[in-house]
Amino acid sequence: RNEKKASIYDGFSGAISTLGAISFWIFTIYKVLQGDITIGALTFYIGMAGSYTSSLEGLMRELSRFYRDSSFMTSYYKFLEIPNKIISGKKKLSSNSRPPEIVFKHVDFIYPNSQKIVIEDLELTINPGERIALVGTNGSGKSTIIKLLCRLYDVSSGTITIDGIDIKELDVTHWHQQIGVLFQNFNKYGVLNAGENISIGNTQHAHQRDLVLEASKKAEAHEFLQKLDKGYNQVLSKRFKRGTNLSGGEWQKVALARNFYRDAPILILDEPTSAIDAISEEKIFERLYKFAANKTVIIVSHRFSTVRKADKIYVLDAGKIIEGGTHEELMKLNGKYAEAFAVQAKGYK
Known part of the structure; x- marks a missing residue:
């Protein structure tokens, strides 16, 4: 308008x-x-x-x-x-390095100004350091679960507890410091150079070049960033003199590096490699699981090559978990997951 x-x-x-x-x-x-x-x-x-x-x-x-x-x-x-409907609590988690236990208990959710139930009676426990994947068709509620966990919205009913504390009772800023999130529509900071686009992932600490390089290598971004005219000092937008543009896949790698730099106890990735080729994706997830050995990792993805190595895979349909288990367990179940896996596998034959 x-x-x-x-x-x-x-x-x-x-x-x-x-x-x-x-x-x-x-x-x-x-x-x-x-x-x-x-x-x-x-x-x-x-x-x-x-x-x-x-x-x-x-x-x-x-x-x-x-x-x-x-x-x-x-x-x-x-x-x-616009009044902020998310009211911050005052509690904080203990300062130990262990990721917290996350429990969704009888969670229902309806978006504001809507009557459609998006999440219904969700029961989900994510143990400390567990790697889980959420799969399902579009509109099944995967990304909504992530938004509730980030407390972008409050549940309509039920509770989400973090180490036994209701998420509503936690200090919002403190809670956000515990999570690193990569959404599908991540920010591309064209006014910043490549290094700053990575280090902005953790604004609590000053730009540390060695950590930027480490995060970049984990995300498979170092190879193309170092080849830019000014390397990590290159501004990533053609709007500026001598700036440059990155491809969609390259930007996604920079965004991944940003989350690696953040080094939060809980890493949340919503379709993190949708624009990245299969070979780079395989390398990224090998490094991800190695890097996140003591972290909780939550992945939302349609690519089964991405989710099959998770400790637990949960299949959602219409806001409900209809299947759960390891890749092998779900294949033996021969349900929705096995059906979708078979359909996707045909494309590689």
Whole structure:
């Protein structure tokens, strides 16, 4: 809507600039015909006309830009005025390095302004240091579980406990420090260079180049980042002079490196390698499981090559867990997971 308004204003300002120029020439021609302007004066006015038109166009351009920016700022201020429904608690987890136990108990969830039950009577326990995978068709509730765990929303009913503490009682900032999340729609910070795009994963600590390089290598990003004109100092956007653009797969590797740099006890990956080739994906997950040996890892993915090595795989359908177990157990069950695995495997034959 703001873009539409800005486009209308751009057209309006352009029309005013054009009308101004036309009016000037009509007035000048009229004065020449009346004999009120000499040839010398006409030459002077022609020179002035160019400056006048250029100045008017510049003024209207700046006014248009100001209007465009102000229209977006209006939306921004309205956003800031929206009351925060997530009320932070005051409790904090113990300071030991062990990841906490996570328990979903009879959890139901309905998105605001909707009547559709997205998560229904969810029972799920994630043990400390466990690697679990959530699979299912689109709309089955996988990403919603992640959002509830990140406390972007509160459950409609039931509880989520972290080491026995209701997640609503935890200090939100403290809880967010315990998790590293890579969503499908992650941020691409084009105003930052490659190294900063990785180190922004942990704003609690200053940029540490050795840790940036380590995280980059784990995510299979080091090889292409070091080949950039300025290496890790390269700005990752063509909007800036001498900046560069990355491909979708390269950006995904940078985002993965960002999460490795964060080094949180709980690592959550929502479709982390959807734009990455199979060979790189295999290498990344080999390093991921090695890196996350003492961390809890939660993976949402449609690729069975990604999830089959998880300690537990949970199959969701319409907001419910319908199957759970290791890859081998689920294949023997010959249910939804085995059916979907067989369908995907055909594509590799």
